[in-house]
Amino acid sequence: MSDQYDLLSVRGLTKNFTLHLQSRKFLRGCEDVSFSLKAGEFMGVVGPSGAGKSTIIKCIYRSYLPSAGEIIYRTGGQDIDLAKAPDREIIRLRRREISYVSQFLKVIPRVPAVDILAEQLTERGWPRNKAKDRAAEYLEMMNIDPALWDTSPSTFSGGEQQRVNLARALITKPRLLLLDEPTASLDAETKKVVIQALNQLRKQGTTMVGIFHDTDVMKRLVDRVFTMTSGRCKSIKRMQEVV
Amino acid sequence: MPASNAFVLRVTNLAKRYGQGCPSCYALTGPAFATNICPCCGSIVACHDIGFDLEEGEILGIVGESGSGKSTLVRCLYFDEEVTGGEAFLAAYGKGGVNLFAESSQRKRFIRNHLMGMVYQNPLLGIKPHFTAGGNVAEKLLTADVYNYADIRARAASLLTRTEIPRARMDDFPARFSGGMQQRVQIAKALANNPPLLFLDEITTGLDLSVQARVLDLVKEIQRELGIAMLVVSHDLGVIRMLADRTAVLKNGRMVEIGLTDQILEDPQHQYTQLLVHSML
Numbered sequence: 001m002s003d004q005y006d007l008l009s010v011r012g013l014t015k016n017f018t019l020h021l022q023s024r025k026f027l028r029g030c031e032d033v034s035f036s037l038k039a040g041e042f043m044g045v046v047g048p049s050g051a052g053k054s055t056i057i058k059c060i061y062r063s064y065l066p067s068a069g070e071i072i073y074r075t076g077g078q079d080i081d082l083a084k085a086p087d088r089e090i091i092r093l094r095r096r097e098i099s100y101v102s103q104f105l106k107v108i109p110r111v112p113a114v115d116i117l118a119e120q121l122t123e124r125g126w127p128r129n130k131a132k133d134r135a136a137e138y139l140e141m142m143n144i145d146p147a148l149w150d151t152s153p154s155t156f157s158g159g160e161q162q163r164v165n166l167a168r169a170l171i172t173k174p175r176l177l178l179l180d181e182p183t184a185s186l187d188a189e190t191k192k193v194v195i196q197a198l199n200q201l202r203k204q205g206t207t208m209v210g211i212f213h214d215t216d217v218m219k220r221l222v223d224r225v226f227t228m229t230s231g232r233c234k235s236i237k238r239m240q241e242v243v
Numbered sequence: 244m245p246a247s248n249a250f251v252l253r254v255t256n257l258a259k260r261y262g263q264g265c266p267s268c269y270a271l272t273g274p275a276f277a278t279n280i281c282p283c284c285g286s287i288v289a290c291h292d293i294g295f296d297l298e299e300g301e302i303l304g305i306v307g308e309s310g311s312g313k314s315t316l317v318r319c320l321y322f323d324e325e326v327t328g329g330e331a332f333l334a335a336y337g338k339g340g341v342n343l344f345a346e347s348s349q350r351k352r353f354i355r356n357h358l359m360g361m362v363y364q365n366p367l368l369g370i371k372p373h374f375t376a377g378g379n380v381a382e383k384l385l386t387a388d389v390y391n392y393a394d395i396r397a398r399a400a401s402l403l404t405r406t407e408i409p410r411a412r413m414d415d416f417p418a419r420f421s422g423g424m425q426q427r428v429q430i431a432k433a434l435a436n437n438p439p440l441l442f443l444d445e446i447t448t449g450l451d452l453s454v455q456a457r458v459l460d461l462v463k464e465i466q467r468e469l470g471i472a473m474l475v476v477s478h479d480l481g482v483i484r485m486l487a488d489r490t491a492v493l494k495n496g497r498m499v500e501i502g503l504t505d506q507i508l509e510d511p512q513h514q515y516t517q518l519l520v521h522s523m524l
Contacts, residue, residue, distance in 0.1 A: 020514035021521065062503060064510040087503050088298060091488055108463070108485055110456060122467070 009036035013069035029055035030231045042208040047228035053211045061100040097175035105165040114149045138167040179210035250296040251472040257293040257329035262286025279496040289315040300470035304487030311493040313476045317442045356386040360433030364445035366425035372418035387436035402431040423454030
């Protein structure tokens with residue numbers, strides 16, 4: 001993989017929060033975080049809760065505005081600093097190549113599961129019936145009971161919601177996929193399905209960063225492990241060294 | 244970025260002041276002073292130094308408490324109010340190089356009839372309750388120079404069906420419709436001239452929840468299918484989260500923050516935005 005280019009290169013990323021309402025209280029999210037990812041690589045992020053794992057992912061997706069540092073993302077032969085790129089450029093990248101799977105499914109209420117997935121494709125120019133067919137394939141792959149397909153995920157169990165959440169990101173085949181505990185609250189059987197789907201996506205070239213608590217799952221997915229403690233990088237090791 | 248030029252609407256330095264004004268009006272109002280009333284002359288600075296770009300198919304949310312200048316902003320852009328200063332450009336008008344505010348009132352009327360749609364919080368501001376539902380849509384079409392009766396009738400029928408007004412009620416008076424139905428007639432009317440730009444001012448405020456949901460679904464669908472750029476004013480962050488790609492936050496007539504909607508909600512920067520987001524239920 002050494003001949004691959006750096007798809008993502010984070011340098012000195014720092015995120016602080018200033019809470020104006022509590023007399024400008026200052027909180028540290030992460031500090032001076034650096035790493036880079038080759039195209040097609042999968043990096044796991046681990047650490048105790050509150051260590052700043054999600055902060056990093058949210059800074060890359062720009063749900064958080066980084067306080068300092070660079071997040072260089074390579075697209076179309078160009079380098080873009082996601083920390084400073086204009087909002088519209090971020091929107092465009094989110095529509096075309098960067099996806100984020102949060103811990104919880106956030107969707108418009110009332111929209112059936114199959115439409116939530118299909119919408120991702122129609123937004124990208126797919127005809128409606130083809131998009132629906134593909135959406136059904138993904139729901140099937142994720143082991144969602146066909147009886148639920150035309151109901152809203154707000155009625156689903158936690159594990160089912162999490163799978164719809166994942167399927168929604170997977171169906172677009174993003175270039176960069178950010179995952180926040182993708183297998184939390186899944187049973188063993190479904191975990192297998194998710195692992196398979198993620199490995200499949202990786203074979204097609206998707207680069208990924210994922211937060212994991214479950215080391216067994218992580219072992220079967222990632223190349224490298226980034227360990228964090230209190231907002232800082234503790235170590236970056238190859239998966240083999242960790243196990 | 245090449246995209247920064249592909250605007251539908253560009254607004255720069257928009258200002259609206261009620262009152263005679265004095266040299267210190269702008270210097271002594273705004274969030275830093277927690278007021279929009281000038282202490283020297285008593286003028287009200289409803290909007291000052293507001294600027295943004297709106298792209299094709301984009302929805303920009305405008306949030307803020309009452310009195311922050313949200314409605315004044317859209318009313319200025321729709322020429323309901325005369326601005327005190329600033330410029331606005333529409334890509335579809337004069338190749339995007341003509342300041343709309345400097346145009347004559349005839350030209351403004353042309354712009355608003357042909358290139359803009361407006362949906363007010365109060366449906367009765369946008370529709371005439373004693374014209375039929377179809378007649379209301381027809382009115383907008385007539386002002387946009389569509390005169391063929393059959394065309395008008397067909398377009399009205401398709402728009403009203405689109406906004407879920409039963410065909411059978413097309414010739415009824417909106418005065419006898421429920422609030423939610425009136426709102427949907429207003430939306431049909433606003434869409435009649437197929438505008439590249441739509442203003443929505445608190446369109447779900449005052450509607451009950453299930454009706455609110457259907458109106459929002461409709462807006463989302465329209466945006467998806469027709470790719471119309473929209474300015475959505477709301478004090479309801481849930482509405483904004485559901486509809487807007489980007490959001491601007493207004494406070495005391497100033498724009499204190501603009502950014503990606505999820506960033507505004509998850510990592511608000513300005514003190515007032517933090518207060519607003521943390522007040523959310």
